[in-house]
Amino acid sequence: MNDHLFMIVMRTKDEEKQEALFEATVKVVNEIGFASSSVSKIAKEARVSPATLYTYHKSKKDLLISTYLNVKRQLSDTVMEGIDETLPIRDNFRQIWFNLFQFTVKYPDYFQFSEQFSNSPYNDRSLQNDIDQKFMPIAKLIRRGIERKVIKNLEVDLISAFVFYPVIILANPRLCRNFDPTDEQIDQSFQLAWDAIKL
Amino acid sequence: MNDHLFMIVMRTKDEEKQEALFEATVKVVNEIGFASSSVSKIAKEARVSPATLYTYHKSKKDLLISTYLNVKRQLSDTVMEGIDETLPIRDNFRQIWFNLFQFTVKYPDYFQFSEQFSNSPYNDRSLQNDIDQKFMPIAKLIRRGIERKVIKNLEVDLISAFVFYPVIILANPRLCRNFDPTDEQIDQSFQLAWDAIKL
DNA sequence: TATTGATAAATGAACATTCAATTATTACAG
DNA sequence: CTGTAATAATTGAATGTTCATTTATCAATA
Secondary structure, three states: OOOOHHHHOOOOOOHHHHHHHHHHHHHHHHHHOOOOOOHHHHHHHOOOOHHHHHHHOOOHHHHHHHHHHHHHHHHHHHHHOOOOOOOOHHHHHHHHHHHHHHHHHHOHHHHHHHHHHHOOOOOOHHHHHHHHHHOHHHHHHHHHHHHOOOEOOOOHHHHHHHHHHHHHHHHOOOOOOOOOOOHHHHHHHHHHHHHHHEO | OOOOHHHOOOOOOOHHHHHHHHHHHHHHHHHHOOOOOOHHHHHHHOOOOHHHHHHHOOOHHHHHHHHHHHHHHHHHHHHOOOOOOOOOHHHHHHHHHHHHHHHHHHOHHHHHHHHHHHOOOOOOHHHHHHHHHHOHHHHHHHHHHHHOOOEOOOOHHHHHHHHHHHHHHHHOOOOOOOOOOOHHHHHHHHHHHHHHHEO
């Protein structure tokens, strides 16, 4: 920061506003939808002037993309928590599966935002590659499981689709109603996922 | 039609325009996204005046909803094809699974539209109930499988999530790259789905 | 005082929808 | 068959609104 003279007398940007804009973006998109979410509505929700928003983000596109990346970063941090290569493959899968389940239940708004964004044209190939990088440990785990003949020898994407996508459905009350799962049901659900991919 | 005098000289609405508007809506939403899709752009794609669109649909909302229902109707018709209660449960599942797979591969645009719509606030509870009705035979099949102890005794939504959602992921090139499946891979994938739910 | 953060107000473009006027289709009288 | 009246389909243009973004100005800080 102090490398450049012109930065010395810079007034600091408000961290709270950054956070408020993030939360507001997710909230507004969830409440009125991606299509109806305007910069001014998001700014109002964050109790900030639309012009101020432009000191934090150079465009609406930039706001949405950085919100998406933020959601995905939090997701990957949460999901990868507790991975331990010394434990059996199945235990690691179970850990990831429960982390993912809890995240989706705790932050359903993040998920709905994420779904809306990823199905929009903002989500281009290079952005998706950046995100895939974050989830690399899971891909590695799958490959390790295949090598050790613990899980079926199939494409990594295929294994992922069968193990992790159903979680998203289950945790989404909009897609899966009448389903307020008990601990036992969550456990049974993981067993389904594991049965699908185990050798 | 001839019951009422005032209907005698009615000019008929153009079936082709109805269809053109449907295709245009799907196409425009796929190309520029749900958020950027305007009535005038859809009308232009359908080679129709924006004003004409309003003789077929009373609002933009109506246009989008009926497009969604049309997609879902085609999907349910295709997916339920060939269900035969006299055959084993697994064969019926296999049939549905392949129907679904082929539909998603053949009409990826319908799927992307569907995903964008269903994550939007247009998709309310009562609309979703109407759609669930269309897929009732699948719910029945699952319940029959549970009764006959062929599949695990779990919530219908849970079974559905594990069997059918991975298909959507697999068939979506945006979500599952480097995966141009051979017949054998498709077969293996169904085996995964079945392994998850079978008793 | 110099510089940046913050904002209200302004801008022009695009939006959904309406409307007045025109065009196309039909029934039927001749 | 042909012409005509009736009516709905169609449309370009206009409506007022909302949009994303910029600009000019002020406030805060070093």
